[in-house]
Amino acid sequence: MKKFLYSLSLCTLFVFLSVQVCGQEDKKVNAKIESSTLENQIRLKAVVANNTTVYKELNYLLVSIKKGSGGNLSNNQQSGKFSINPGEVKTLSEISVNLEKKDALKAFLYVRDEETRTLIAKDSLELNHDLFTKKAAKTEEDAVFELKGLTIDETKTKVGKDFYDLFYLQYSQLPDKSNAAVTISEMPLRGTSGQISIQIEDKVVYSFMTNPGEDYLKEQLAASLRYIKEFNARKNLIKNEFIY
Template sequence: MKILYSRSLYTFLIFLSVHTYGQEDKKVIARLEQSPIENQIRLKAVVANNTPVYKELNYLLVSIKKGGSGNLSKNQQSGKFSINPNEVKVLSETSVNLDRADALKAFLYIRDEETQKLIAKDSVELNGDLFRKKSAKIEEEDAAFELKGLTIDETKTKVGKDFYDLFYMQYSQQPDKSNSIITISELPLRGTSGQINIQIDDKVIYSFMTNPGEDYLQEQLTYSLKYIKEFNAKKNLIKNEFIY
């Protein structure tokens, strides 16, 4: 009887683990693959749709290299894509020169195109000790600094692209950049008009109608930077209220 009970329990645990694995497998998986090539590391961003549903998604691939002298360099790639049920797709490939004294961090984010909800992510780290500090708080601040100033262009028209270029040139020179990713997106409206949204942390903080006028775009750029600054100030104020 004891042997029979043990066998039954073992069979149940196997069934439970297989059933659980099957449930975990039925989702979108992000994967960063790495392979060394001489003095380079090749990164491949891969996504697998293990669900029975066709999906429209977007991705962000960010790689941050820290040289032996302490200098930081950053590269980002992003884009929209569609993926069929049970399909595996390569989204992007990039190569990074990496010496023995260099460190590398890379992040892959997958979001739902419609809701902008983060549904999958992955990361890799090489020579991570060069990024780490003795204090966990300092390490957190360094990581935030490494991701500062990231912007994503999701505009669709020439007017949208013109605004994004203006925004990026101005925002990249700001000393107090946001630790969060800023997305500039564009929604088509009736006729030839559209709407540009400034988004931080999945929240639209400012929107305006498209207009090709240079003065108009400059005016909207001023408003956009103003609302970004106000949003970050409120966010920092709330964060400080919970620090004891």
């Protein structure tokens, strides 16, 4: 019986520690678009949760793009500066849209740091996505143009943070930046190694194994910027083949 209770205590401790570690990993700012529908009216609510232990001063941008059944496009956006306390959940703004059965809707929520201007959280919502055309995509791009050059830090270690800082300083000075946010993410591997990935529009543009050497990080920085430039060039080439 004592052995059973001892084993049970160990299991309970393990579960508690696991939950605690997962909770620590989730301690960041989260953005969420909440939606509710009443008859033909859809209400979009921008909600931000500060899961960190630090007071934050941030900016938000909430954009909705509607395509009517006749093909006409309309958009609505709200933005502004806000502050949020540790552990606080705050509703920033609401947008109401009249949506018929054959209408399509896209909504985007972006949250960025007031001081560094980096994008730290985002969310999106789509209804009847298939009804959108490339013209709608162009409108969407224009609506969020002010996000050009923003970066998201999803690194987890000191090496990852060091690379992100190098990347941000160099990338922010480039005259030609991607219209989409660039995400620097890090995935821990076995032992002390890890993998850093550079993503644009959820596509991995370049990735490499971590190494604390300064010269190595600078080499990977140069390679990352080169691959980003090639990715944007290919994207623009494909875009120019379409007639809107």
